[in-house]
Amino acid sequence: MTDSxxxxxxxxxxxxxxxxxxxxxxxxxxxxxxxxxxxRPIEFWVSGVxxxxxxxxxxxxxxxxxxxSIDLIGVPLLESLEASPELILVREAEFLKLRQRVDMPVxxxxxxxxxxxxxxxxxGYENEAEAGREILPRRLRGRNIxxxxxxxxxxxxxxxxxSVGEQTRS
Amino acid sequence: xxxVVVEPGKRSARMKPAxxxxxxxxxxxxxxxxxxxxxxxxxxxxxxxxxxxxxLMLGQSSASPWxxxxxxxxxxxxxxxxxxxxxxxxxDPELLPVRTMGAVFAPSGDEKSFRPKxxxxxxxxxRKDGGLSAEQVPGPIDLLRPGLEPSxxxxxxxxxxxxxxxxxxxxxxxxxxxxxDVFLLADDPGTGKTVAACVALMNxxxxxxxxxxxxxxxxxGLRSIARILACWTPGLSVTTVTGNPELRKLDWATxxxxxxxxxxTLRIDLEQGVLEGDALHFDLILLDDVxxxxxxFRDFPGVLDQLSSDxxxxxAGALPESPEDWTGLFRFLAPxxxxxxxxxxxxxxxxxxxxxxxxxxKEQMRSELPPRNRxxxxxxxxDLQAKRYEEVLxxxxxxxxxxxxAVQPSHIETALNRLQIANNFAPGVLDGAxxxxxxxxxxxxxxxxxKAVVFSQFREEGVARLHPVLEPYGVLKxxxxxxxxxxxxxxxxxxxxxxxxxxxxxxxxAVAEDALVEATYIIHFDHHWNPAERMKAELxxxxxxxxxxxxxxxxxxTAGTVDEELYRVLGEKNLxxxxxxxxxxxxxxxxxxxxxxxxxAILQVPGREGPERVAIPDAKGTGIxxxxxxLRSKLSELSAxxxxxxxxxxxxALGYQDVEPIGEPGEQGGYVLAWxxxxxxxxxxxxxxxxxNKNVGIASARSxxxxxxxxxxxxxxxxxxxxxxTTACRxxxxxxxxxxxxxxxxxxYRHLHILGQF
Numbered sequence: 001m002t003d004s005x006x007x008x009x010x011x012x013x014x015x016x017x018x019x020x021x022x023x024x025x026x027x028x029x030x031x032x033x034x035x036x037x038x039x040r041p042i043e044f045w046v047s048g049v050x051x052x053x054x055x056x057x058x059x060x061x062x063x064x065x066x067x068x069s070i071d072l073i074g075v076p077l078l079e080s081l082e083a084s085p086e087l088i089l090v091r092e093a094e095f096l097k098l099r100q101r102v103d104m105p106v107x108x109x110x111x112x113x114x115x116x117x118x119x120x121x122x123x124g125y126e127n128e129a130e131a132g133r134e135i136l137p138r139r140l141r142g143r144n145i146x147x148x149x150x151x152x153x154x155x156x157x158x159x160x161x162x163s164v165g166e167q168t169r170s
Numbered sequence: 171x172x173x174v175v176v177e178p179g180k181r182s183a184r185m186k187p188a189x190x191x192x193x194x195x196x197x198x199x200x201x202x203x204x205x206x207x208x209x210x211x212x213x214x215x216x217x218x219x220x221x222x223x224x225x226l227m228l229g230q231s232s233a234s235p236w237x238x239x240x241x242x243x244x245x246x247x248x249x250x251x252x253x254x255x256x257x258x259x260x261x262d263p264e265l266l267p268v269r270t271m272g273a274v275f276a277p278s279g280d281e282k283s284f285r286p287k288x289x290x291x292x293x294x295x296x297r298k299d300g301g302l303s304a305e306q307v308p309g310p311i312d313l314l315r316p317g318l319e320p321s322x323x324x325x326x327x328x329x330x331x332x333x334x335x336x337x338x339x340x341x342x343x344x345x346x347x348x349x350x351d352v353f354l355l356a357d358d359p360g361t362g363k364t365v366a367a368c369v370a371l372m373n374x375x376x377x378x379x380x381x382x383x384x385x386x387x388x389x390x391g392l393r394s395i396a397r398i399l400a401c402w403t404p405g406l407s408v409t410t411v412t413g414n415p416e417l418r419k420l421d422w423a424t425x426x427x428x429x430x431x432x433x434x435t436l437r438i439d440l441e442q443g444v445l446e447g448d449a450l451h452f453d454l455i456l457l458d459d460v461x462x463x464x465x466x467f468r469d470f471p472g473v474l475d476q477l478s479s480d481x482x483x484x485x486a487g488a489l490p491e492s493p494e495d496w497t498g499l500f501r502f503l504a505p506x507x508x509x510x511x512x513x514x515x516x517x518x519x520x521x522x523x524x525x526x527x528x529x530x531x532k533e534q535m536r537s538e539l540p541p542r543n544r545x546x547x548x549x550x551x552x553d554l555q556a557k558r559y560e561e562v563l564x565x566x567x568x569x570x571x572x573x574x575x576a577v578q579p580s581h582i583e584t585a586l587n588r589l590q591i592a593n594n595f596a597p598g599v600l601d602g603a604x605x606x607x608x609x610x611x612x613x614x615x616x617x618x619x620x621k622a623v624v625f626s627q628f629r630e631e632g633v634a635r636l637h638p639v640l641e642p643y644g645v646l647k648x649x650x651x652x653x654x655x656x657x658x659x660x661x662x663x664x665x666x667x668x669x670x671x672x673x674x675x676x677x678x679x680a681v682a683e684d685a686l687v688e689a690t691y692i693i694h695f696d697h698h699w700n701p702a703e704r705m706k707a708e709l710x711x712x713x714x715x716x717x718x719x720x721x722x723x724x725x726x727x728t729a730g731t732v733d734e735e736l737y738r739v740l741g742e743k744n745l746x747x748x749x750x751x752x753x754x755x756x757x758x759x760x761x762x763x764x765x766x767x768x769x770x771a772i773l774q775v776p777g778r779e780g781p782e783r784v785a786i787p788d789a790k791g792t793g794i795x796x797x798x799x800x801l802r803s804k805l806s807e808l809s810a811x812x813x814x815x816x817x818x819x820x821x822x823a824l825g826y827q828d829v830e831p832i833g834e835p836g837e838q839g840g841y842v843l844a845w846x847x848x849x850x851x852x853x854x855x856x857x858x859x860x861x862x863n864k865n866v867g868i869a870s871a872r873s874x875x876x877x878x879x880x881x882x883x884x885x886x887x888x889x890x891x892x893x894x895x896t897t898a899c900r901x902x903x904x905x906x907x908x909x910x911x912x913x914x915x916x917x918x919y920r921h922l923h924i925l926g927q928f
Contacts, residue, residue, distance in 0.1 A: 032272075033318060038330045041318040041405070044311055045272030052265055059263045072267055080270045144326055155314045158378045164310045165271050 012037050012135055015085035016148045017095055019073055020156040027051050029165075030073030031156040034083045037137040039148050045080045046156055047073050048165035069094035075101055087135050089119075091149050096122040107132045109145055117145050273311035275405075284741030286548035286729045290396050292407035292426035295417060297880040300833060302416050304424045305882070308407045313425060316375035319405040323373050332369070333401050337538045339530060340366040346528045348373060351481045352504040354527040356462075359487040359614040360543060360691065360722030361535055364398055364458055367485050371456065372403040375427060380453035380481065385430045386474070387458040390607035393548045393729070395430050395458060411435055419444050437473040454481040457502075459610065462486045463617045466494035471502035487614030489529050493519040500526070531618070532690060532719050539720040542712075544748050546737075548729045549603040552596055559592045559731060560868055564898040570769060571777045582768045586732075590696045591631045593728045600639050604726045608695060609639065611724065615691050616643040616671035621664070622691035623673045625707055627698060633674045636695065644669045649676035661686065677707055686711040687719070694725045699736055699763070701747040702756040709752070735772040739763060776904050808861070808892075810835040817842060817859045817890055820913070820921050826855070837861065843884075854883055859890040866891045868898040875910060886910065890918060 014037075019030045030047040050072055057064055074095055078088070088106045090096065099106040099121070105128040107119040121129040133141065159165070293304040320327035323344070329335070336344070339357070343366040347353050357363050374380045387395050392410055399408050409426040411418050412435065422429070422445050429452075431439075439445045455477060482503045490496045496519045497511045504526065511519055532539060551559060566585040570577055595602045608624065615622045624640070626632025629649045637647050646664050648657060661681060664673045665688045673689060675681070677698070689711060697704050704725070712721050725747065727733045740746050743762060750759070769775045808816060814835040821829045826844035833840060839861050845854035856878045860866060871889055878887040889895075889903075890913040903910045 039320055039327075040330065041275050041315060043272065043274045044314065044318050045270050046311065047270050048268030050265070050268055056263055056265050060265065064265075067265065072265065076267060076270050080272055082274050139326075147320075147324075147327065151318050154378065155317045158314055158317060159271075159310070162310060165269055 012087075012137070013042060013083050013085045014039075014136070014140075015078070015081070015083075015088045016152055017074060017077065017088055017090045017098075018149050018152045018156075019069065019092060020153050020160075022157075022160055027160075028068055028073070029156050029160060030069075030077055031152040031159075032077040032081070033148060033152050033155075034081060034085050035148060039140070041151075043081060043083050044152075044155065045077050046159045046164060047077060049160075065094050066097065070097055070101065074098045078102055087132050089145070091146075096120075099125055099128075105132050109149075115143075117143065271309075271311055273309060273315075275312070275315055284738040284746075285734055286393065286727075286737075287397065287400065289392060289410040289412060290400070290408045291421065291424075292409045293420075293424045294882065295420055295880060296882045297877060302420055302880070304420055308425050312407065313381070313427065315405040315407075316372060316403075316427065317378060319376065321373070321376055322369050322403070331404060336366070336369065337362065337535075339535045339538060340369070343367075343528060344370045344373070347483055350526065352483075352507075352526050354484045354486065354489075354499065354503065354523075356486045356489045356527055356529040357535070358530070358532045358618045358620065359611070360545075361530070361532060361539065363485045364395065365402055367456055367458070367483060368395075368398050368402050370483075371428070371454065372406060374454060374481070375403075375406060381427070382452050383428045383454040383456065384452040384477070384479070385428060385456045385458055386433055386436060387430065388606070388610045389432050389434070390547070390549055390603065390610055391459055392430060392432065393550070397548075399428065399430075411439070415439075415442065415444060422449055433473065440473050440476050450477050452477060452479045454483070455479040457482075457484040459614060460484050460486040460499070461610075461613050461617070462488060462490040462495055462499060463613070464495070465490065465498035466492065470498050474502050486617075488617035488619070489520070489527065491617075492516065496520065496523060532620070536719060542708075542721050542723060544723045544725070546725050546727055547607060548727050549607050550729050551593065551603050551731065552601070554596045555592065555602050556730065557869075558597045559589065560898055560902075562588050562592045563732065564868075564901050567773060567775050567901060568897065570773065570775045577765065577769065579765065582765070582773070585773060586699060587627070589732055591628060593731060593733070594626075594628070594631060594696055595635060600635055603728065604695060605636070605639055607726060608636070608693065611691075611693060612640055612643050612672055619668075620691060621671050621673070621689045622693060623675050623686065623689040623711060624693045624695050625675055625677050625697070625704075626695045627677045628696065629676050632696060633676050636674055640672050640674065643671050645672040645674055646670050647674040648679055648681070649674075650679055652679075657681070664688070675707075677703070681710060685713050690719045690721055692721060692723045694723070697725060698756075699740075700756050700759050701740065701745055701750050702754045702759050704747060705750065705752065705754065706756060732772055735774070739767060739771055774905060776901060810837050810840070810861075813859065813861055813892070814840060814842065816918070816922055817857060820890070820918065821855075821857060821888070823921060826853075844888075853885050855886045855888055856881060856884045857888040857890060860892070862891055862893045865894045865896050866899055867896045868902045871895075871899045871902045871910060871912075875906065878909075888913060891915060892918065 014035055016033045016035070017030070018032075019028055021028050028050045032045045033041060034043040035041055050068055052060070052064060052068070060067060069092060075098070078098070085104065088095075088098070088102070088104060089109055090098075090106060091109055093108050093110075096106055096108050105121065105125070107121055107129055109117050110120050111117055119129045119132050121127075121132070136145070292308050294306045295302055296305045297303075320330040322328055322331055340362050343355050343357070343363065347355065347367060347370040355363050355367060371380075371383060374383075385395055392412065396408065396410055399406060406427040407425070408428045408430065409421050409424065411421040411429055411431040413421075415438075418435065418439055422439065436445070455474070457474075484499065484503060490499055493511065493514050493516050496516075497508045500508050500523060504523075507523070507526075511522070514522070566588060570581060570585060573581060593602075594604055612622060612624075624636065626636065629651060633647055633649045637645060646660050648660050652660070657680070660673075664670045665686070673686075692708055692711065694704055708721075708723060727737060737746070740763075744750075745759060745762060763772070814831060818829040818831075821842065821844040824844075826846045828846070829842055829844045831840065831842045839859045842857045842859070843854065844857055845852050847853070856874070858870070858874045858877075860870065866889065874887050874889055878884045886909045888911050889899075892915045894914045894916070895903075895912050900912065903912050
């Protein structure tokens with residue numbers, strides 16, 4: 001984090017991680033977009049199809065969402081990256097627990113009741129939220145922070161339509 | 171029992187006691203108790219049922235098999251209608267990891283470069299095993315890139331991706347295009363139509379409305395379109411379909427977002443079946459700079475009829491001027507709309523297609539257009555022109571080399587003039603790359619009703635030869651041979667008579683005191699190296715004090731010639747026309763390029779501090795060689811196999827440990843590949859040996875270099891002949907900075923003689 005703060009804002013790279021659901025939530029795919037400070041894309045990764053069966057839903061129970069988010073989507077996508085982003089931004093709270101598995105800040109972009117967005121870190125890493133805000137380029141402070149997630153969602157939908165990736169074994 | 175009625179103020183009677191009955195069997199029988207086993211004593215085991223049970227479940231039909239309790243010999247039975255089969259070997263509860271797929275995106279390449287970019291391809295063609303194959307092919311994730319870029323039309327994101335802000339007229343054009351599957355954008359030339367169309371195209375990709383698009387343009391427009399796409403639509407994979415048939419086949423077959431092609435190339439590829447089947451469908455087809463006048467006399471839409479697409483856009487500099495041209499154009503754009511147009515008037519046909527076009531003039535957009543807009547058009551010489559150009563360049567280099575220290579600026583100017591003339595026209599004809607580009611541009615300008623001035627430095631080799639070329643568009647000529655009293659008459663006719671659209675003007679000829687603001691287009695067909703000379707000519711026509719209709723200025727430069735080096739040097743010195751302050755005098759810039767820079771950096775005259783040829787190591791021996799005739803007869807006696815063996819011996823003597831022939835040796839020669847271990851890897855060279863009685867020319871050297879580059883795995887090449895090389899060929903080898911080495915017959919003989927072959 002110290003290195004990130006010293007790096008000029010325009011040289012920083014940011015990772016946006018999100019998941020998209022299809023077929024009324026039966027199918028899940030993850031997408032990970034690394035951008036430069038202008039949110040121009042540097043790298044993009046998409047997971048294959050994750051389709052838990054009814055038995056698996058029961059057996060995993062409440063742990064299913066976390067397992068999918070962290071072990072099947074988050075960690076594999078981040079491990080695929082060639083770039084080393086300074087910061088990972090997520091829109092699903094489940095991804096926050098990635099912080100325990102990776103060595104870089106993971107911040108949840110949480111919407112507030114008044115339509116603004118705040119950055120929230122995993123408990124125990126609270127100082128990273130404020131530091132993360134400093135890393136963010138000025139133009140991403142505000143509603144613009146959500147825009148790259150829309151691109152991920154759109155790209156993952158297109159990838160799904162084109163059947164990119166292999167089917168999961170479930 | 172009747173209800174008790176209590177009247178207010180009255181007391182009720184006392185209730186009688188209820189009867190009492192004894193309870194039967196009041197004792198609760200004891201039952202057995204069992205110690206509940208702690209968790210660690212519980213051994214879960216899979217319930218294995220090996221028989222089929224028919225169980226009927228009443229009520230809740232969504233319960234899974236795990237919710238069913240089957241009690242044997244008990245008082246309750248829950249009948250259900252599905253069979254239960256379970257066994258631990260049939261259930262795999264683990265949710266397994268899935269594959270990830272991704273791509274790292276190359277930077278957009280928006281760094282400043284003073285060279286014309288290569289015509290783009292979405293992949294890299296490589297020659298291997300005698301055939302052409304595609305490397306670095308875009309994968310499915312690469313093709314998602316447009317949607318991952320900031321939106322070109324987002325108010326918060328457009329500035330992140332576009333090189334500059336779109337004008338409101340361009341935004342209006344983009345919205346019109348996006349709102350129609352069929353559309354004609356027909357604004358005046360030079361108002362940014364093609365940029366608007368390309369940005370609209372990018373938006374379609376970003377919204378995932380289209381996946382594959384075709385842009386058809388003129389030959390001279392290929393570079394211009396490629397440049398606009400590179401600047402305004404970063405993230406799109408673009409392939410320019412050009413080159414030999416084998417390469418074009420690979421172009422069509424390799425995935426890309428956008429294919430750029432000329433009508434001629436498209437026609438040939440369709441006729442030869444290079445493009446067929448599903449490849450005939452594009453989600454969007456864009457026709458750039460359509461010549462809408464005289465469509466009825468041309469085969470339009472011609473080959474386009476064989477293509478299918480959902481969205482069809484056209485960009486032109488004017489609207490069609492006859493009903494037949496309208497129906498001709500819309501026969502492609504919207505064939506279902508042209509029914510019943512036979513005999514229709516121009517006004518009616520325009521009204522019928524009203525919803526499908528947008529037309530604005532420069533005058534209408536005046537407030538938002540810059541007063542002067544300058545555009546550099548890079549053009550590629552035709553094969554005939556390139557051959558002649560190389561000859562002239564070789565001659566001039568030789569002449570300047572001979573002059574040595576005595577060379578003066580006037581010698582440089584003479585060389586530049588000869589090269590300019592070679593650039594202007596192919597030998598013996600009124601054709602050439604620049605002529606074609608000029609005709610395409612004048613066609614658009616005259617169709618829009620505007621006027622243009624075309625400058626040339628040369629009277630005979632410029633203005634005079636261009637006159638007949640531009641005659642169909644209404645051209646007047648003013649050169650130094652014209653008597654001065656005629657100048658005013660010509661200028662007045664050009665200003666006042668609407669049918670004169672072009673004034674051919676020799677640079678330096680005065681146009682009297684009056685400005686010529688009627689000409690809103692200026693074209694430098696050829697030009698002095700000094701940008702201030704051009705600006706002086708322009709200012710004479712359009713003085714700064716006039717804020718007339720905006721002027722578009724075009725400069726023709728030729729790729730693959732000395733123009734590239736001159737442009738690079740000017741750019742490094744901030745002397746490109748757009749960078750020189752208005753009002754700079756030509757004399758202010760005269761010494762800015764030194765004689766050494768002219769000789770070394772731009773004209774690359776050999777024998778100075780230029781690159782050295784890679785020399786064959788000096789042989790040790792008697793040094794006694796036979797004369798040329800004997801030499802040639804000795805070498806010509808060698809059979810194809812023996813010559814190849816001799817070449818292999820030579821390459822090994824030069825230090826290459828491994829030598830491998832490529833294909834069978836022919837009577838005329840062949841190829842071998844030679845390599846050796848070097849620091850950092852393998853040093854591999856491609857060798858072309860030729861059995862010939864004539865001196866080998868530059869074409870063979872050029873072809874070998876192309877082959878070498880196409881392979882992608884060689885650091886250099888050797889061209890070996892049993893005869894000798896032309897001067898042009900030797901000069902070409904010098905320019906390769908050591909990548910190409912030449913071995914003449916005498917050198918080959920000397921080495922073989924030393925090695926005991928002769």
